[in-house]
Amino acid sequence: MQIRNINLGERPVLLAPMEDVTDIGFRLLCRKMGASMVYSEFVAADALVRSVSKTFQKLAVCDDERPVVIQTYGRFPDAVEDAAEIIVETAHPDVLDLNFGCPVKRVAGKGAGAGMLQTPDKMLDIIERVVRRVGDRVPVTVKTRLGWDTPSLYLRDAEGNKTRGFIVDLAEKIQDAGAEALTIHGRTRSQMYQGEADWTLIGEVKANPRMRIPIIGNGDITSGEKAKEAFERYGVDAVMVGRATFGRPWIFREIRDVLDGTHTDMTNDWKLDVLKEQIHESIARIDEYRGILHIRRHLAASPLFKGIPNFRDTRIAMLQAETEESLYHILEEQIRPILNNPRVNE
Numbered sequence: 001m002q003i004r005n006i007n008l009g010e011r012p013v014l015l016a017p018m019e020d021v022t023d024i025g026f027r028l029l030c031r032k033m034g035a036s037m038v039y040s041e042f043v044a045a046d047a048l049v050r051s052v053s054k055t056f057q058k059l060a061v062c063d064d065e066r067p068v069v070i071q072t073y074g075r076f077p078d079a080v081e082d083a084a085e086i087i088v089e090t091a092h093p094d095v096l097d098l099n100f101g102c103p104v105k106r107v108a109g110k111g112a113g114a115g116m117l118q119t120p121d122k123m124l125d126i127i128e129r130v131v132r133r134v135g136d137r138v139p140v141t142v143k144t145r146l147g148w149d150t151p152s153l154y155l156r157d158a159e160g161n162k163t164r165g166f167i168v169d170l171a172e173k174i175q176d177a178g179a180e181a182l183t184i185h186g187r188t189r190s191q192m193y194q195g196e197a198d199w200t201l202i203g204e205v206k207a208n209p210r211m212r213i214p215i216i217g218n219g220d221i222t223s224g225e226k227a228k229e230a231f232e233r234y235g236v237d238a239v240m241v242g243r244a245t246f247g248r249p250w251i252f253r254e255i256r257d258v259l260d261g262t263h264t265d266m267t268n269d270w271k272l273d274v275l276k277e278q279i280h281e282s283i284a285r286i287d288e289y290r291g292i293l294h295i296r297r298h299l300a301a302s303p304l305f306k307g308i309p310n311f312r313d314t315r316i317a318m319l320q321a322e323t324e325e326s327l328y329h330i331l332e333e334q335i336r337p338i339l340n341n342p343r344v345n346e
Helices: 024-033 045-049 053-057 077-091 113-118 120-134 166-176 200-207 224-234 251-260 268-285 288-301 312-320 324-339
Strands: 013-015 037-044 068-073 095-100 140-145 154-156 162-165 182-185 215-218 238-241
Touching: 013 024, 013 251, 024 037, 024 251, 024 268, 037 045, 037 095, 045 053, 045 068, 045 077, 068 077, 077 095, 077 120, 095 113, 095 120, 113 120, 113 140, 120 140, 120 166, 140 166, 154 166, 162 166, 162 200, 166 182, 166 200, 182 200, 200 215, 200 224, 224 238, 224 251, 238 251, 268 288, 268 324, 288 312, 288 324, 312 324
Parallel strands: 013 037, 013 238, 037 068, 068 095, 095 140, 140 182, 182 215, 215 238
Antiparallel strands: 154 162
16 A cells, blocks of 8 residues: 555554554554554644644654654644644654544534534535645545444435435545545444444445545454454455554554464563553653553553453552552562463463
């Protein structure tokens, strides 16, 4: 798969943009684990234009993580266009992505993110303006969802009969507006992250003979087998992995092993060392207190600890640790010996 001059190889697997998750340290680790391309946290266009320092910090990029995508969102076309200029001039990303898929109320409820699915003409205007502004320097791509809610999934004729999928029609217009790749999350905004992702309409977009740009599928890619099915059954050009990376950055290596027919010996010892590396990077790039707070959601969600008997008290202690030393002590003295028991995680 290729986006302009960026060759991502055969059946690439991408790290999804996630707020308060895909900071530079985590992106680097996921690239190391086999992610073909990584996305930044959401960058609010309004805040960037107003020079909010915390937002500018999200533009930090290093060469070891490339190719890297900076993703921005906003409801005002002028602000998104100006933010795109700032991003390109400051971060020099390999790709600039426009988010029209974030479902959270504080974003979509104000008309940004997935809220743009209710105003597709405004969405297309933003894409066209950003492409005109920075498209000569960086590929502009788009991420969105199937629609706003279930009733909006299909376009209908005057008699109320379904004609074609809303996203199939919108995808053509997104392409015509200048986007060079399109990522589709297989849920509506109203679904948030509930229920199973529906890949049927993603497959219909890819099968549309009018589509020339790469189609990236997103939603419930939790294993190598699911990634393989997405490629073989729905024909997507790439898959994107989001929440399944929490506490499991090695999922990229697991997926690559299935896709490439290879084998990596990922022992419990090795996985625990990966989590320790993630903890260390988080602390080193922020500070001890905030770095540990930042990493807790990964530790809480990690499948590495599932299956450990009577783990509740140890889990609480792990999540309440306030220093790197105390957290490492729990991991090494209480958890590693249990993980080395061959009956754990059988």
